[in-house]
Amino acid sequence: MSRLTITLPDEVHRALKEAAATRRRTIGDLVAESLERYGIKPVEAARDLVARARSHSRLDEKEALEVAVEETRAGRSS
Numbered sequence: 001m002s003r004l005t006i007t008l009p010d011e012v013h014r015a016l017k018e019a020a021a022t023r024r025r026t027i028g029d030l031v032a033e034s035l036e037r038y039g040i041k042p043v044e045a046a047r048d049l050v051a052r053a054r055s056h057s058r059l060d061e062k063e064a065l066e067v068a069v070e071e072t073r074a075g076r077s078s
Contacts, residue, residue, distance in 0.1 A: 039076045046072075 008016070020027045046068065053071075054064040 037075065039072050 016027055016030065020030050023030070049068045049071070050061070050064050053059065053067050054061065057064065057067075059067065
């Protein structure tokens with residue numbers, strides 16, 4: 001597992017620590033979940049999404065990729 005150092009304003013860091021404690025999660029867990037919700041995922045995850053979309057539909061590869069992109073964008077905006 002990789003480590004990352006980021007600089008946050010003190011008030012954001014305090015809010016992040018409070019959120020993690022309230023949820024009984026680590027700060028790393030919250031950051032990782034936030035990145036995933038924002039759409040930051042490994043390429044393999046995108047390929048898997050396209051494969052699942054294709055297996056549940058009659059879409060060709062291009063159409064399935066378009067659906068995957070639309071779903072990813074919709075997830076980012078929610």
